[in-house]
Amino acid sequence: MKIFLIAGARPNFMKIAPMARAFDPHHDLDYKIVHTGQHYDHNMSDVFFQELGIRKPDYHLGAGGGSHAQQTAKIMIGFEEICTQERPDLVIVVGDVNSTLACSIVAKKMNIQVAHVEAGLRSFDLGMPEEINRMVTDAISDIFFVTEDKGLENLLNEGKDKNTIHFVGHVMIDNLFYQLEKLEIMGREGFIGNEFKQEHPAYGVVTLHRPSNVDDQATLVSIMETLSTVAETLPLIFPIHPRTRKNMESWNIVPSENIRLVDPLSYMAFLNLWKDARMVLTDSGGLQEETTALGIPCLTIRENTERPITVTEGTNALMGVSRQKILDSFERIMNNDWKIGQRPRFWDGRASERIADIIQRISNDR
Template sequence: MGDTDTMHAVQSKPLVDIVAATRPNFVKIARLYPQLVASGECRVRLVHTGQHYDANLSQAFFDEFGLPVPDVRLGIGSGSHAEQTGHTMMAYEQICQAERPAWTIVVGDVNATVGCALAATKLGVRVAHLEAGLRSFDRSMPEEINRVVTDAISDLLWTPSEDADAHLAEEGIPASRIERVGNIMIDTFEHRRTAIEQDTTVDRLGLTRRGYVMATFHRPANVEDYAWCLALVAALETMTRERDVVWPLHPRTRAQLARFELLETLSVMPRLQVIEPLAYTPFMALIRHAHAVVTDSGGLQEETSHLGIACFTVRANTERPITVTLGTNRLVRIDEVADAIRLAAPPDARRGAIPLWDGRTAERVVHSLLKRLDAV
């Protein structure tokens, strides 16, 4: 076969877009992208919307996971929810019109997820949603709106757990559109497990394994409220009386603490280490060797449950209730954190055993998509 014939054969393969926007998205596509490419059954176009544009939150993750330079960068950046969603829709619509994909894969619950799903659906492009069916039942959370809308318009819904299937069924979504594949986040952890176990960040920070608490906070509803930030600082001060605490500080959170003039208060806590955001491997090494984790994150609820590490989620609800029923997660108020950590069971005392959280979700996703790739 000549070069021209080879090129024509490649171009004739269906085009599949994988959309990523934020750090959790990059973690979720880290194993999916190479396995879909390796299938040889389609062309894969990697679309980076640019919602996380800071190098520590974006390019470092691409480099670490060996992902290629994105085929498309939309450059959306920051803005209000309406601005990010609207700009994403307009930019992605142009990409689809220039070369129409057979499928668009969106992940998670960020503004880019619903923006690209809406743009694709309106053009008649089939949409698959990875991490479908999660529900907090709190419509005050922008992420909940994104989840509900994306699931309603997607053609194929890949769910991580049985409760997600039930949520979709209750919303009237046909079973033919729902396929449980497991938790894609666990694939990335298992793929990087050896590197995580060998990482020396814990030693570099002078920490004792199982002797410290890992903290992460970034949700706008929390960190943009002065009273909440004041309560957080008080909780950290109480925690550091008994244990070291490590806090990789999200840019949004740092800006808010500076605005509220609370950064100096943190700087005088001798057992609190406020550090810059980390790449995936050192970050997960700190999680892996912690006594407990306190967070307002979504993904960490899953990863700690997989590892059997106590997680205290400072929120009134969670879209991942299975991490509470089968995992090691517990919802707490900010003023309950210090006491909860004091009573936390040692890590590995309850190892998560959530079905299909086994490191093979990407394989199941690829198999599921390939079955439908040529379907009309």
């Protein structure tokens, strides 16, 4: 079986890497890695792929930036060309980025089967571009790999055949465990943020990038004021997204001296930082899951989440942008009164092996 593994940005590679490693022993699963180039990232060097334990992409579409429509169109045009050349049997897309949507549409129109990893996740917030990508991709996919019970429930409610849905666990957690092992045997002296970590026995980590939080001046001012209050007790380190930095500079928002701003970090440097944090404050999706996997308190600065298991079973809680909620939750964490949580079912580092076994069975039945 000829397979295309699709990645559009650095976080996508964290999801396809464990699948690539799991496919390697299955010699009749002939996979190629397609990087759409949705996001340019200078950290994606040879060392990056060595750390992931995978080869560099076989194809790079170089789609680049632009509006959602421009980016999606460029990816579709480039992907159609290589599908015409190669005629893969299966296209595997991950997550909810524009590349996920674009490559799914192209594949289906060429009668190529599509498998969606992290299928069925829903925030039910159509103001989020990612939600539209998730919904459309699931509407046309043939095979669904699910990370949590709610994903299974959502797909069944949407009329999907239960025989096409596979509860396998989470490939992002597979990669987390793999990278943690790598981290233990490598030197960390050159990592940005390591000096901050050594200076502060207890600290928190912040990430903010969602337009609803960082593109509205009043909202961003309020969030930063709340973070400054937190930082009076617990120093914070903030790898800042370029979009967030630009807006802070435009609106002259100056963070507290107890909040250390640093440039975006490589995956390993960031993992080295947040894995030992007292708490994480974020509006990211993946970080909600990774903190749950390691049992680290996470305050999500959003009104909703497409990953509800991190709230119901894990260490995550939704804060919205409420100053009072954040400060009350922070106090509980500092008083060791936060929920312990548990690692969800199948978040055991073997999701990719399950996916490989299922695809092998599908291939044998063809």
